[in-house]
Amino acid sequence: MFTIKQHLMAQSIEEGYETLVKNRNNMILGGTGFLRLGNKNINIGIDLSNLELDYIREGEDNIEIGPMTTFRSIETNKLLKENFDGVVAKSVEEIVGIQLRSVITAGATVASKYGFSDFITALLSLDTHIELYKGGILSLEEYLSEEKVPKDILVKIIIKKDGKRAAFKAMRNSKSDYAILNCAVSCLDGEYRVAVGARPGRAVVKIINNDELINNIDKKIEEVVDEMKFGTNMRASGKYREMIAKVLIRRSIEELK
Amino acid sequence: MEIKLKINGINKEVTIKDGEYLQSALKRLGFLNVRKGCETGSCGLCTVLLNGKPTLSCSTLAVRGIGKEITTLEGESVEVAKFAEVLTDEGADQCGYCSPGFTLTVIAMKRELESPTIDEIKHYLTGNLCRCTGYMGQLRAVKKYMEVK
Numbered sequence: 001m002f003t004i005k006q007h008l009m010a011q012s013i014e015e016g017y018e019t020l021v022k023n024r025n026n027m028i029l030g031g032t033g034f035l036r037l038g039n040k041n042i043n044i045g046i047d048l049s050n051l052e053l054d055y056i057r058e059g060e061d062n063i064e065i066g067p068m069t070t071f072r073s074i075e076t077n078k079l080l081k082e083n084f085d086g087v088v089a090k091s092v093e094e095i096v097g098i099q100l101r102s103v104i105t106a107g108a109t110v111a112s113k114y115g116f117s118d119f120i121t122a123l124l125s126l127d128t129h130i131e132l133y134k135g136g137i138l139s140l141e142e143y144l145s146e147e148k149v150p151k152d153i154l155v156k157i158i159i160k161k162d163g164k165r166a167a168f169k170a171m172r173n174s175k176s177d178y179a180i181l182n183c184a185v186s187c188l189d190g191e192y193r194v195a196v197g198a199r200p201g202r203a204v205v206k207i208i209n210n211d212e213l214i215n216n217i218d219k220k221i222e223e224v225v226d227e228m229k230f231g232t233n234m235r236a237s238g239k240y241r242e243m244i245a246k247v248l249i250r251r252s253i254e255e256l257k
Numbered sequence: 258m259e260i261k262l263k264i265n266g267i268n269k270e271v272t273i274k275d276g277e278y279l280q281s282a283l284k285r286l287g288f289l290n291v292r293k294g295c296e297t298g299s300c301g302l303c304t305v306l307l308n309g310k311p312t313l314s315c316s317t318l319a320v321r322g323i324g325k326e327i328t329t330l331e332g333e334s335v336e337v338a339k340f341a342e343v344l345t346d347e348g349a350d351q352c353g354y355c356s357p358g359f360t361l362t363v364i365a366m367k368r369e370l371e372s373p374t375i376d377e378i379k380h381y382l383t384g385n386l387c388r389c390t391g392y393m394g395q396l397r398a399v400k401k402y403m404e405v406k
Contacts, residue, residue, distance in 0.1 A: 002276075003276060004275050004276025005275065005276075006275050007258070007275040007276055007318070007320060009320065029318070031316070032316060032317075032318060033298050033313070033316045036278075036298075036316060037297060037298070042276070045275070045276060047318070047320065047321075049321055072310065093380070096298065096299050096383075096384055097299065097301050097382075097383050097384010097385065098311055098362070098381055098382075098383070098384050099301050099304050099311045099312055099313045099358075099362070099384045099385075100298050100299065100313055100316065100384060101384075102307070102310050102311060102312045102313075103298070103312060103313050103316045103317055104316075175383060176299075176383045176384070
């Protein structure tokens with residue numbers, strides 16, 4: 001059972017941050033869709049929903065997503081459908097049902113570095129940065145590589161609008177179930193960014209150059225997959241995931257050719 | 258905590274516990290058709306409309322309902338009656354356990370999607386599980402109600 005002793009509707013990010021660092025059992029509340037499945041005893045649950053952090057905006061050379069934006073907004077957003085072959089919107093559309101996607105938030109998923117996340121994998125295939133209230137701007141890859149989730153507030157997700165083409169694939173036992181493995185590949189100027197998640201660990205990214213693929217695409221994919229670790233859990237074995245990864249990466253690259 | 262919620266167009270003063278979810282608050286207020294099924298956020302039984310959008314009330318904190326239009330089955334009596342008629346015509350009324358959440362989602366879908374394809378309808382309804390699994394009859398009824406071929 002998950003409990004919240006006290007609920008705080010933060011009036012500013014500063015107030016939220018000060019409350020967060022005061023006690024190790026104080027937590028930022030996202031959509032709380034996943035949080036409620038756990039056993040956390042939260043002292044103060046910090047709610048950012050009054051701070052207008054629910055937006056998807058187009059900047060001069062990037063797209064910014066506010067942390068309180070729901071997956072349903074991401075799925076239906078025109079800007080996200082039109083850029084990168086719609087990979088960001090596509091990555092969330094099979095997540096459970098429309099009602100859950102209306103609840104869960106982009107910020108909570110990314111900040112918590114959920115390994116099962118389809119959304120993170122899509123973001124990772126693009127040039128994505130995140131802005132932390134205290135930690136400043138850093139690449140998503142860098143953020144994910146740190147083991148711990150920092151005591152900080154994610155204030156923005158920034159995707160560079162660089163004209164990448166991209167594809168997203170996931171293997172599920174049934175529609176709307178968690179992915180056994182997911183994969184997003186982007187392509188720009190002969191460089192493929194291959195992101196693989198739900199391994200079941202956090203998503204990782206590898207780069208393949210177009211000239212490496214000529215005549216030996218399978219061998220190159222095998223090399224890339226060899227550098228990734230695949231784990232076993234109740235959904236699938238590591239060996240199975242590894243085999244699936246090769247297929248999904250290959251299909252993604254074929255789609256982008 | 259005392260909060261104000263607008264439910265089916267009526268403002269109500271509601272006393273909630275910190276961290277309480279909308280589903281349990283609504284149930285306490287007597288909206289017994291806002292059911293709780295799976296406790297994991299995947300069955301859609303507890304669906305209500307928040308500003309017209311189908312939302313899981315079991316996964317939405319009650320405070321997040323402040324300042325929004327909360328609609329339960331009672332708030333959509335005209336559309337509910339229309340859909341119920343089509344559903345029974347198609348012989349797709351079953352145990353009824355999933356009906357409130359399912360019906361609200363169908364009503365929201367009719368308002369949101371313009372002449373959807375069958376795949377779009379299925380995609381919209383994926384989050385509503387029916388324990389009787391009589392999906393074919395339901396789909397016939399939904400198509401008829403949505404006026405799509």
